[in-house]
Amino acid sequence: MSVSIIIKTLNEQARIGQTLVTAVQGLARLKDKSQENPLGEIIVADSGSTDRTLEIAAEHGARIAQVKPPATGSCGVGPQLGFQYSKYEFLCLMDGDMELDPEFLVAAVAYLNDHPACAGVTGHVVECNLENLEFQRRVQRSSPENRIGDIDRMNGGGLYRRQAVEELGYLSDRNLNGYEEFDLGVRLRKRGWKLNRLDRPFVQHYGHTENAYKLLIRRWRSRYLFGIGQALRASLAEGHFSIFLQELPELRLWFVVYAWWFTAAMLFFILPGLIYPLLVNLLTIALLISVMSLRKSSLRMGVYTVVAWLFNAAGLAAGFAKPRLDPKSWIESKKWEPGEYG
Numbered sequence: 001m002s003v004s005i006i007i008k009t010l011n012e013q014a015r016i017g018q019t020l021v022t023a024v025q026g027l028a029r030l031k032d033k034s035q036e037n038p039l040g041e042i043i044v045a046d047s048g049s050t051d052r053t054l055e056i057a058a059e060h061g062a063r064i065a066q067v068k069p070p071a072t073g074s075c076g077v078g079p080q081l082g083f084q085y086s087k088y089e090f091l092c093l094m095d096g097d098m099e100l101d102p103e104f105l106v107a108a109v110a111y112l113n114d115h116p117a118c119a120g121v122t123g124h125v126v127e128c129n130l131e132n133l134e135f136q137r138r139v140q141r142s143s144p145e146n147r148i149g150d151i152d153r154m155n156g157g158g159l160y161r162r163q164a165v166e167e168l169g170y171l172s173d174r175n176l177n178g179y180e181e182f183d184l185g186v187r188l189r190k191r192g193w194k195l196n197r198l199d200r201p202f203v204q205h206y207g208h209t210e211n212a213y214k215l216l217i218r219r220w221r222s223r224y225l226f227g228i229g230q231a232l233r234a235s236l237a238e239g240h241f242s243i244f245l246q247e248l249p250e251l252r253l254w255f256v257v258y259a260w261w262f263t264a265a266m267l268f269f270i271l272p273g274l275i276y277p278l279l280v281n282l283l284t285i286a287l288l289i290s291v292m293s294l295r296k297s298s299l300r301m302g303v304y305t306v307v308a309w310l311f312n313a314a315g316l317a318a319g320f321a322k323p324r325l326d327p328k329s330w331i332e333s334k335k336w337e338p339g340e341y342g
Contacts, residue, residue, distance in 0.1 A: 001030075001089070001090075001109055001113070002039040002040055002088035002089055002090065003027060003030065003040045003041075003088055003089075003090045003091075003092055003105060003109070003159070004040070004041050004042075004043060004082070004086035004087060004088040004090070004091050004092070005023045005026070005027065005040070005041070005042045005043065005092045005094065005100075006043050006045055006078075006079060006082030006083065006086060006091060006092065006093050006094075007019060007020070007023065007042065007043065007044050007045065007062070007082075007094055007095065007096050008045050008047070008075075008078030008079060008082070008093070008094070008095050008096060009044055009045070009046045009047070009049055009053050009057070009078075009095075009096035010046065010047040010048065010049055010053075010073055010078075010096075011049045011050060011051045011053060012049070012051075012053050012095075012096030012097055013049075013051040013052040013053045013056060014097075015096060015097045015098075015099075015206055016044070016053050016056050016057055016096045017056050017059075017060065018099055019094070019095075019096050019097070019098055019099060019100075020042065020044075020056075020057060020060040020062055021060070022099040022100040022101075022102065023042050023094075023100050024042065024060070025100070025102050026092075026100045026101075026102055026104060026105045027040040027042070027105065029102050029103060029105065029106055030105045030106055030109060039088065040088065041063060041086070041087070041088060042060075042061075042062045042063065043062065043063045043064075043065060043082045043085055043086055044057040044062045044063070044064045044065070044082075044096070045065050045078045045079065045081040045082035045085075046064065046065065046066040046067070046073075046078075046081075047066075047067055047072075047073020047074065047077060047078055047081075048066065048067055048072070048073045049066070053096065054066065054336075058336065063085065063335070063336075064335060064336040065081050065082065065084075065085050065333050065334070065335040066333060066334055066335070067081060067331060067332065067333050068332050068333055068334050069332065070332060071174075071331050071332040071333065074174065074175075074176065074177045074223070075172075075176055075177055075178050075180050075224065075227060076172045076173045076174050076175060076176035076177070076180040076183075076327075077172075077174045077331055078172070079093050079171050079172035079180065080170055080171050080172045080173075080174050080327075080331055081331045081333055083165065083170070083171040083172075084330065084331060084333075085335060086162075088162070089161070089162045089163070090108075090109060090112065090159055090160070090161060090162060091159070091160045091161075091162055091165065091171070092105065092108075092157070092158070092159045092160075093154075093157035093158065093160065094156075094157045094203055095156075095157065095205070097205065097206045097207065098125075098156075098157070098203040098204065098205050098206070099203060099204045099206075100202075100203055101123065101200070101201040101202060101203060101204075103200075104123055104159075104200070104201065104202050104203075105159065107123075107198060107200060108121045108122075108123075108158070108159040108198070109159065111196065111198065112159065112161055115194075115196070117192070117193065117194055118161070118193070118194045118195065118196055119160060119161050119164035119165075119188045119193035119194065119195060120154050120158055120159060120160040120161065120164070120188070120193075120195045120196070121158060121159050121195070121196045121197070121198060122151075122154040122156070122157065122158025122159070122195075122196075122197050122198070122202050123158070123197060123198045123199075123200045123201050123202030123203075124146065124197070124199075124200065124201050124202055125155070125156035125157075125202055125203055125205050126201055126203070126204045126205065127205050127207065128204050128205060128206050128207075129205075129206055129207050147197060148197045148198070148199045149196060149197065150194060150195065150196055151185075151195050151196065151197050152182070152185050152186075152189065152195065152247055153181045153182040153184070153185035153186075153195065154181055154184075154185065154195055154197070155181050155182075156181075156202070156203065156205065157181075157202070157203070158197075158202060164188055164191075164193050167191055168184075168187050168188065168191070169328050170327050170328045171184065172184055173230075173231075173234055173327040174325060174327055174329070174331055175230055175234060175322070175324045175325055175327060176227050176230050176231055176234065177222070177223040177224050177225075177226045177227040177230060177319065178224050178225065178226070178227020178228060178230075178231070179227040179228050179230070179231035180227070180231075182231065182247075182248070183231050183234060183235075186235070186238075186240050186243050186244070186247075187238065187240075190240060190243075212304055213304070213307065216307070216308060216311050219311075219315075220311060220314075220315065223315075223318075223319070224315075225311055225312055225314070225315030225318075225319075226315050226316075226318050226319030226322060227315070227319060228248070228250070228251070228254075228312070228315065228316050228319060229315060229316040229317060229318060229319025229320035229321070229322070230319040230320070230322055230324075231244070231319075232244055232251070232316070232319075232320055233319070233320050233322070233324065234324065234327075237324065250312070251316075253309065254309075254312060254313040254316045257309050257310070257313040258313060260284070261313075264277075264281045264284070267280055267281065285306070288306050289302050289303055289306050290302070292305045292306055
């Protein structure tokens with residue numbers, strides 16, 4: 001009964017120290033409650049940090065793997081990078097701005113041992129920075145991050161069974177800048193495995209505190225918003241395109257946005273002059289914002305929702321057009337063992 005904790009990082013010097021402290025504590029609790037004295041390891045899978053993240057990780061005795069050219073960091077690269085250096089039967093995925101609940105590993109390992117058909121188990125990701133509108137959305141009961149029992153994905157991470165991952169040939173798709181958890185969930189479920197969320201904490205998450213609109217721009221520049229398009233293209237290669245269409249309602253929304261854009265453009269050919277099509281398009285935007293503001297009970301959230309639609313729909317198209325690498329290929333990287341940093 002052993003656990004490889006894989007921590008994904010990119011310039012996380014502010015929080016990685018406490019993240020590692022809680023990871024060590026989680027492994028210690030697991031050992032204290034087992035008569036087998038299980039082994040464990042902590043792997044920092046880094047996507048190219050330029051701050052003190054790796055130095056701090058080395059001070060805490062973590063194993064370190066960092067991507068090197070031609071590989072580049074992404075949401076899909078991080079977990080796979082850690083996986084290719086891991087060795088134990090359970091894999092705990094978390095981010096470098098999270099703090100592991102001290103009792104989670106004990107509960108999660110026990111659950112997987114008692115449920116051999118389950119490939120992964122997680123708990124609640126407790127959002128600690130709620131100033132950002134994006135993280136306010138995640139605390140809603142209907143969000144994927146809060147559903148309990150059988151689930152289709154483990155957003156934010158959790159504990160996976162190595163046996164299930166090895167059946168797939170790879171943990172996360174290196175081509176994905178987002179939606180890597182959903183893609184993994186689909187591949188596991190197609191093979192008959194289940195995923196579950198316990199009604200208990202998994203981690204505390206200290207996400208970005210910057211303005212929600214700046215975060216959208218950051219996610220565009222980092223290509224995070226390309227993730228859904230990249231995952232949709234991957235679904236064609238893996239043969240589960242129809243599952244994506246059925247289980248990701250946002251895809252249908254982005255297609256509606258495309259129809260809106262097409263209609264808005266056609267108005268300039270159908271209506272006379274420039275004033276009339278501009279007026280109709282502005283009224284349409286105002287109506288959409290009004291409807292979403294009523295649904296969200298907030299004008300700020302209504303405006304942000306419509307703006308986020310535009311960014312995400314554009315990201316879908318850009319991501320779908322991006323070429324793919326073999327997701328099973330070795331990720332180019334360099335590694336340090338404890339004491340070898342620098």
